[in-house]
Amino acid sequence: MGDTGRFARNNVVVTGCEDKPTLMLAHGFGCDQNLWHLVAPVLARDFRVVLFDHVGAGRSDLSAWEPGRYATLNGYADDVTRICRELDLRDVVFVGHSVSAMIGVLAAASQPGLFGKLILLCPSPRYVDDAGYRGGFSQADIEELLEALDSNYLGWSAAMAPVIMGNPDRPELGEELANSFCRTDPRIARAFARTTFLSDNRADLARVTIPTLILQCSTDAIAPPEVGAFVHAQIPGSSLVTLAATGHCPQLSAPEATLAAITAFAADPRS
Amino acid sequence: MNTAEPGSSPAAPHGGHGEAAPFSALLEDSAEDLYENAPCGYLSTLLNGQIAKVNATLLAWLGYTRDELVGRRSFSDLLTVGGKLYHETHFAPLLSMQGEIGGVALELQAADGTRLPVLVSSAVKTSPAGEPLLIRTTIFDARDRRAYERELLRARQEADLERTRLQALVTTLQRSLLPPALPAVPGLETAAHYHFASLDEVGGDFYDLFPLSQNRWGLFLGDVCGKGARAAALTSLIRYTLRAVAAYDPDPVTVMGALNAALHQEYLRDYRNFCTAIFGLLTLQGNGFTLTLASGGHPPALLIRADCTVAFQPTPGGQLIGAWGDARFIATTIRLDPGDALLLYTDGLTEARTDSAGGRYGDGALRTLARNLAPTTAVAAVAAVTALLESFGGGLDDDAAILALSVPLPQATRTETGRSGAGERPAGGSASPQHQDDKHDDHDDHDGSNANKHGVPLACAVSRDGA
Numbered sequence: 001m002g003d004t005g006r007f008a009r010n011n012v013v014v015t016g017c018e019d020k021p022t023l024m025l026a027h028g029f030g031c032d033q034n035l036w037h038l039v040a041p042v043l044a045r046d047f048r049v050v051l052f053d054h055v056g057a058g059r060s061d062l063s064a065w066e067p068g069r070y071a072t073l074n075g076y077a078d079d080v081t082r083i084c085r086e087l088d089l090r091d092v093v094f095v096g097h098s099v100s101a102m103i104g105v106l107a108a109a110s111q112p113g114l115f116g117k118l119i120l121l122c123p124s125p126r127y128v129d130d131a132g133y134r135g136g137f138s139q140a141d142i143e144e145l146l147e148a149l150d151s152n153y154l155g156w157s158a159a160m161a162p163v164i165m166g167n168p169d170r171p172e173l174g175e176e177l178a179n180s181f182c183r184t185d186p187r188i189a190r191a192f193a194r195t196t197f198l199s200d201n202r203a204d205l206a207r208v209t210i211p212t213l214i215l216q217c218s219t220d221a222i223a224p225p226e227v228g229a230f231v232h233a234q235i236p237g238s239s240l241v242t243l244a245a246t247g248h249c250p251q252l253s254a255p256e257a258t259l260a261a262i263t264a265f266a267a268d269p270r271s
Numbered sequence: 272m273n274t275a276e277p278g279s280s281p282a283a284p285h286g287g288h289g290e291a292a293p294f295s296a297l298l299e300d301s302a303e304d305l306y307e308n309a310p311c312g313y314l315s316t317l318l319n320g321q322i323a324k325v326n327a328t329l330l331a332w333l334g335y336t337r338d339e340l341v342g343r344r345s346f347s348d349l350l351t352v353g354g355k356l357y358h359e360t361h362f363a364p365l366l367s368m369q370g371e372i373g374g375v376a377l378e379l380q381a382a383d384g385t386r387l388p389v390l391v392s393s394a395v396k397t398s399p400a401g402e403p404l405l406i407r408t409t410i411f412d413a414r415d416r417r418a419y420e421r422e423l424l425r426a427r428q429e430a431d432l433e434r435t436r437l438q439a440l441v442t443t444l445q446r447s448l449l450p451p452a453l454p455a456v457p458g459l460e461t462a463a464h465y466h467f468a469s470l471d472e473v474g475g476d477f478y479d480l481f482p483l484s485q486n487r488w489g490l491f492l493g494d495v496c497g498k499g500a501r502a503a504a505l506t507s508l509i510r511y512t513l514r515a516v517a518a519y520d521p522d523p524v525t526v527m528g529a530l531n532a533a534l535h536q537e538y539l540r541d542y543r544n545f546c547t548a549i550f551g552l553l554t555l556q557g558n559g560f561t562l563t564l565a566s567g568g569h570p571p572a573l574l575i576r577a578d579c580t581v582a583f584q585p586t587p588g589g590q591l592i593g594a595w596g597d598a599r600f601i602a603t604t605i606r607l608d609p610g611d612a613l614l615l616y617t618d619g620l621t622e623a624r625t626d627s628a629g630g631r632y633g634d635g636a637l638r639t640l641a642r643n644l645a646p647t648t649a650v651a652a653v654a655a656v657t658a659l660l661e662s663f664g665g666g667l668d669d670d671a672a673i674l675a676l677s678v679p680l681p682q683a684t685r686t687e688t689g690r691s692g693a694g695e696r697p698a699g700g701s702a703s704p705q706h707q708d709d710k711h712d713d714h715d716d717h718d719g720s721n722a723n724k725h726g727v728p729l730a731c732a733v734s735r736d737g738a
Contacts, residue, residue, distance in 0.1 A: 028360070029360055030360030030361045030364065031360070031361070031364050031365075034368060035364055035368075037368065098360070137352065137356070138352075141352040141353055141356065142353070142356075143353070144351055144352055144353020144354070144356075145352075145353040145356040145357055146353075147353060148353050148354055148356070148357035148376070148377065148378075149357065150424060151376035151377075151417070151420065151424075152357070152361070152375055152376050197356075219319075220359075221347060221355050221356075221358075221359050222356065222359050222360070246319040246320055246345075247319075247320065247359060247363055248359040248360065248363070249359075249363060249364050249367070252363075252364055252367040252368070253318070253319075253363075253367065
């Protein structure tokens with residue numbers, strides 16, 4: 001694959017079978033494509049699997065990050081559709097975890113032709129409570145998260161940037177770092193946290209016209225079951241599956257159940 | 272203890288009654304007691320987060336009983352809401368992927384609602400087969416450390432803010448040392464550009480153009496030694512000296528002499544207080560201008576004639592201004608006719624590094640650039656040099672100032688051809704005017720009026736380059 005355009009920009013990795021249906025796995029706030037490491041190799045047996053890092057995360061091109069472009073989820077959704085077009089993908093089954101679920105909703109709403117199905121893993125269209133809507137968080141909670149981010153980036157320094165940006169000559173650098181998986185430039189992490197947790201995509205849900213599966217955990221502090229039920233009610237014809245799993249990352253805490261649900265929905269010709 | 276040292280008797284482990292007291296005190300520090308009353312909190316949780324075991328230290332910190340936590344609450348229940356978000360998005364995924372995570376700053380919420388800043392490390396305990404069984408977490412009281420870190424963070428934010436303020440101040444000061452806009456000079460096109468090498472320091476280059484009487488204007492461009500506050504103060508002195516002296520007697524030799532005298536006093540105080548500059552007296556005459564120039568140690572102006580001749584305009588005899596009490600300056604006068612352009616610049620342009628080996632852009636390259644531009648206008652020349660400066664990227668580490676003058680071709684010619692400046696194609700011309708045969712004819716005429724005769728400004732760069 002060429003090391004140009006979205007490939008370098010989004011650190012796109014394509015695995016699996018060329019002639020099988022395409023699954024695109026999108027990570028959420030806080031980490032990068034490593035989050036799929038337990039499920040992607042298994043999915044690659046039955047699908048062509050496209051992995052990538054959002055700009056600002058993982059080994060994406062940090063210099064491509066612009067505050068204006070990524071101040072809303074639309075900038076991220078635009079990256080997703082551009083990756084699809086550059087790879088000449090069609091009928092993509094987009095699996096979006098956490099905030100990427102809404103990125104998928106926006107991408108599918110703006111370019112319905114590119115996507116065949118949507119799988120929303122632990123989605124929330126709005127994290128902050130609103131009149132008649134319970135997202136689970138207040139504005140002050142989000143500020144507290146930003147503070148937690150600040151407290152934990154004290155060890156981050158500009159010297160880390162070249163390592164995070166990818167250092168093909170010295171791969172050992174990456175391994176020396178503790179917590180090297182999900183290090184992010186604090187400036188970008190703060191901005192992504194704001195974009196993620198202060199967005200409101202409730203009105204976009206009804207714009208989804210393709211088959212959609214909502215996959216949620218039985219206990220999830222970030223996307224509680226009633227939020228999953230809300231998403232299900234707002235997307236016409238969608239299905240809802242609740243995994244017996246705790247936490248916000250079932251692809252890590254309950255990989256088998258997550259795999260089974262993704263595979264069943266993605267491979268089902270009727271859905 | 273029972274690995275007998277050489278020479279010790281077999282009875283030694285049982286002997287030594289005198290040392291028994293500290294030894295037995297150590298024996299009483301059982302693993303269980305160490306766990307319960309360790310100077311840190313211990314917590315064991317199931318993979319789903321539920322608390323399975325907690326030590327007395329942590330219970331005391333939080334004000335909970337064991338029964339309130341074990342089997343009832345999960346680790347993330349003890350966190351603030353923001354901490355919970357961080358736990359779910361960062362902590363838990365990393366722990367799952369790496370098997371351990373260390374030194375994470377979080378806040379625990381005690382039973383009475385107070386918050387305890389802590390540093391948390393967790394590791395996954397696995398079965399011999401590698402199956403994850405439970406999560407062990409160690410929690411350190413971090414009140415003092417976090418207060419200190421918060422102080423550091425606040426100091427850094429303050430420093431960032433100060434830097435923004437400083438940059439705003441520098442920009443304002445820099446602007447006050449440069450004309451906000453060049454004044455309109457009838458019959459003359461002018462343009463200028465300033466490249467700032469640093470946002471944090473006031474640069475050392477300066478220029479100005481100002482009226483002296485109805486048909487006379489003064490202009491200057493120069494470069495003080497160094498940058499920053501001292502350079503800014505010196506630049507201010509130079510600007511006001513030049514303008515004040517020129518208003519009194521605009522003869523360039525007089526002006527430069529006065530500047531030298533004023534600056535030399537500063538130089539005696541501080542050897543860095545000198546500058547290079549070029550001063551010009553511009554007089555409207557007929558359909559063009561005469562320009563009398565005097566220079567003090569400054570790179571020569573570049574004259575780009577309507578007939579495409581390009582030459583550095585020598586300004587002989589000029590010495591660094593301020594460095595010598597008896598510096599001498601010599602004036603030289605040139606004529607600017609319609610189609611002629613003059614470019615003044617500082618050495619930031621010619622000294623820019625063009626390759627990693629430290630090669631400089633140089634006079635030769637500038638002359639070639641001018642040849643390719645010729646004939647040109649002030650606006651087009653400044654645009655070309657500005658683009659060039661941008662192309663240097665990191666190679667341009669000094670400030671650079673450019674000031675250009677040109678005498679436009681008569682209005683009739685420009686209207687007839689639809690041409691308003693260099694860089695545009697003559698109306699009705701072919702897509703590649705430089706390859707039109709009649710351009711060679713223009714060039715060969717050498718009568719200085721061929722532009723008007725053909726109604727097309729000269730474009731002889733290619734033929735001249737080829738010559």
